[in-house]
Amino acid sequence: MMKPKLLISACLTGKNTKYSGGNNLSPFLSELEKRFDLYLICPEVMGGLPTPRDPSEQKNNKVFSNTGKDVTKEFELGARLSLEIALKNNIQFALLKESSPSCGTHQIYDGTFSGKKIPGEGVAAQLLKEHGIQLYSENEILELLKEQTNED
Numbered sequence: 001m002m003k004p005k006l007l008i009s010a011c012l013t014g015k016n017t018k019y020s021g022g023n024n025l026s027p028f029l030s031e032l033e034k035r036f037d038l039y040l041i042c043p044e045v046m047g048g049l050p051t052p053r054d055p056s057e058q059k060n061n062k063v064f065s066n067t068g069k070d071v072t073k074e075f076e077l078g079a080r081l082s083l084e085i086a087l088k089n090n091i092q093f094a095l096l097k098e099s100s101p102s103c104g105t106h107q108i109y110d111g112t113f114s115g116k117k118i119p120g121e122g123v124a125a126q127l128l129k130e131h132g133i134q135l136y137s138e139n140e141i142l143e144l145l146k147e148q149t150n151e152d
């Protein structure tokens with residue numbers, strides 16, 4: 001039987017795409033690979049930003065690095081390219097890294113680079129959601145496995 005398709009933040013699969021040059025490897029990766037066909041995205045890299053890169057945060061509907069560089073265009077391009085992959089492959093679910101200015105599904109940093117989080121969505125997460133893709137964070141993997149696969 002065909003496995004459901006899942007869009008996933010590349011850093012959750014162990015790719016070193018984080019701003020720091022590291023990753024956010026999920027302890028559930030092998031389970032996810034077993035249950036889903038994974039389609040990896042890293043909106044920030046796809047938008048043309050290097051790795052490692054300066055951390056960025058959203059502020060007033062734009063995105064700035066911690067050195068004050070406006071990286072909104074790169075973030076928006078990465079979001080559009082991520083959406084393109086989802087639409088082209090008819091993907092209905094995405095598992096995204098929480099709190100990222102691209103991938104955050106429930107919260108983001110508040111734009112002051114002080115470590116404070118506020119409710120909100122990353123640029124790519126928001127665009128995917130607007131197009132009807134159901135978002136899960138890495139804190140909701142168990143729900144994802146339960147709701148979107150038939151096995152128990």
Ligand code: SF4
Binds near residue numbers: 044102
């Ligand atoms: S943009 Fe998303 S996929 Fe890329 S490193 Fe950040 S959280 Fe991970």
